Amino acid sequence: MRRTTRQQLQEVPQPVGSPTVAFEAPAWFEWLDSAGKNGAVLAFVSILMGAATSRSAISKQLRVRSTTVSAWVSAMVKAQLVTELPSKPGGRGRPMGQLIANPNRLAVAVLMVHSQALHMVTVNLLGQEIWHDSAAVDPNCDNAAMRATLQALQQEACAQLPQGTSLVGISYSLSGLINVGDANWVFAARWPGIKNLKLADLPAPAGRAMHVVRNMDAQLRARCIRRGAAGASERTLMLHWGYGIGAAFSASNGASINNTTGFGEVGHWQLSHQTLRCRCGHHGCLETVAALWAIGPQLLGANFDDAMDETQAAELLRVMPLTEHPAFNLALQEVVLAACNLCRVFFPSHLVITGPFIENPGAWAAFTDAFAKRGILVDLPLPRLEAQSSGHQLEQEGASAPLLMGGLLQLLNETAM
Ligand SMILES: [Zn+2]
Numbered sequence: 490m491r492r493t494t495r496q497q498l499q500e501v502p503q504p505v506g507s508p509t510v511a512f513e514a515p516a517w518f519e520w521l522d523s524a525g526k527n528g529a530v531l532a533f534v535s536i537l538m539g540a541a542t543s544r545s546a547i548s549k550q551l552r553v554r555s556t557t558v559s560a561w562v563s564a565m566v567k568a569q570l571v572t573e574l575p576s577k578p579g580g581r582g583r584p585m586g587q588l589i590a591n592p593n594r595l596a597v598a599v600l601m602v603h604s605q606a607l608h609m610v611t612v613n614l615l616g617q618e619i620w621h622d623s624a625a626v627d628p629n630c631d632n633a634a635m636r637a638t639l640q641a642l643q644q645e646a647c648a649q650l651p652q653g654t655s656l657v658g659i660s661y662s663l664s665g666l667i668n669v670g671d672a673n674w675v676f677a678a679r680w681p682g683i684k685n686l687k688l689a690d691l692p693a694p695a696g697r698a699m700h701v702v703r704n705m706d707a708q709l710r711a712r713c714i715r716r717g718a719a720g721a722s723e724r725t726l727m728l729h730w731g732y733g734i735g736a737a738f739s740a741s742n743g744a745s746i747n748n749t750t751g752f753g754e755v756g757h758w759q760l761s762h763q764t765l766r767c768r769c770g771h772h773g774c775l776e777t778v779a780a781l782w783a784i785g786p787q788l789l790g791a792n793f794d795d796a797m798d799e800t801q802a803a804e805l806l807r808v809m810p811l812t813e814h815p816a817f818n819l820a821l822q823e824v825v826l827a828a829c830n831l832c833r834v835f836f837p838s839h840l841v842i843t844g845p846f847i848e849n850p851g852a853w854a855a856f857t858d859a860f861a862k863r864g865i866l867v868d869l870p871l872p873r874l875e876a877q878s879s880g881h882q883l884e885q886e887g888a889s890a891p892l893l894m895g896g897l898l899q900l901l902n903e904t905a906m
Pocket residue numbers: 756757767768769770771774776
C-alpha cells in the first residue's frame with residue numbers, strides 16, 4: 490500500500506458557465522429542513538453558524554420562550570457542544586454571556602475514491618477537514634487487499650481523532666456499482682479485481698454508524714440541498730464525464746432514485762459499432778471511447794497518470810485545444826448522445842454535467858451547441874444545462890451531513906433525557 494498525505498482536498502476551481510455554488514460550511518439549515526425540525530438542534534446550528542450567539546438571540550430568532558431556550562442551552566453545555574461565557578465574570582445571577590459552539594465535538598470519517606486512491610477525511614460539524622490521509626491502491630488488487638486498505642484507513646481515522654471529539658460513524662462514498670441497501674461494493678472499473686466486497690464485514694469501530702452512498706448521489710443531494718427551495722422542486726439529472734462515466738437523478742429535494750441495487754451505469758452502455766474491451770470486461774462500452782481512463786493517454790500523452798485526480802486532469806485539459814483532437818470529438822459526440830437519451834428517459838428540468846473535460850471553455854461550448862442541436866423530442870423545451878466544476882466539496886458534504894445530523898440529534902436527545 491503506497492501512502493500519500495494530501496492536504497489540499499478542498500480545491501475550488503472556477504465553474505464554467507454555471508451558477509456559483511458557495512463552497513463554505515455545509516448548508517446546515519437546509520439539511521435540518523430536510524431532516525425535520527428539532528428545536529435544540531436548530532438552536533445549536535444557529536450558534537454554530539453565527540446566526541445567534543446568546544440566549545436572547547435564540548429566543549428571538551426561533552420565537553421560543555426563555556425557559557425553553559434555557560433547557561436547550563443546558564443540554565448543549567452538558568453535551569459539550571456549546572460553551573457559555575459569563576458576561577460579567579464573577580457577577581451575580583445567571584450568566585447571559587456569549588454562546589460558543591464546539592465544531593469538533595462530533596466528526597464523521599468520509600471515505601472517498603479519487604482515481605486510483607482511497608481518501609479518508611475526518612470532517613467536523615463545520616464541514617472542516619480535521620484529518621486527511623490517502624492510500625493509492627494497486628489497480629490489480631483483490632477484495633482482500635482492498636479490505637486491508639479500507640481497514641487501515643478506518644483505524645487510522647479513529648486513532649487520529651482529537652481529544653474531546655466523538656466519531657459518529659464512517660461514510661463510504663464510492664464509485665462504481667454499489668448495492669447501497671446491502672452495503673455491497675459490487676464492482677469498480679478502477680479495480681476490476683474487486684467483486685462484491687461486503688463493507689458490512691469490515692470490523693467497524695464499536696458504536697459507530699456506517700453509511701454507504703454512491704459518490705454521485707452524495708454530490709447531487711448536497712447540490713440540491715444548497716439550492717434550498719429551488720432545488721427541492723427540481724428534477725435534476727447529473728451526468729459525470731470524467732475518469733469514469735455515470736449518472737444520478739433526483740426528482741425531489743436531492744433524494745436520489747437509487748437506494749438499493751445500483752443506478753446510472755451509463756458508462757457501460759454498449760455502443761453497437763465499438764469493439765474495444767472495457768474495464769468491466771465487456772466490449773464496446775461508452776467508457777472505452779469517452780472516459781478519461783480510455784482517452785486520457787491520447788489527449789495528455791506523458792502527462793497522463795492513471796492515479797491522477799480529476800481536479801489535476803481538469804487543470805491540464807482546461808488550456809488544451811481539445812476540440813481539435815479527433816479522440817475528444819468522438820467522445821463528445823457519444824457523451825452528448827448519451828445525455829440526450831437520458832433526458833428522454835428522465836425528462837429533467839435541468840441537466841448538470843460534471844467532470845474535467847467540460848472545464849475546458851471550448852469543450853463546454855461544443856457540448857452545449859451539440860446538445861441544443863440534437864434536441865430532446867418534438868418541440869419540448871431543453872432542460873437547463875449547467876456545468877459543475879471538479880472538486881470534492883459537494884460529495885464530502887453529501888456523504889457526511891446525514892451522519893453528522895443524526896449524531897447531533899442523538900447526542901442532544903440522550904443529554905436531554
Ligand atoms: Zn464497461
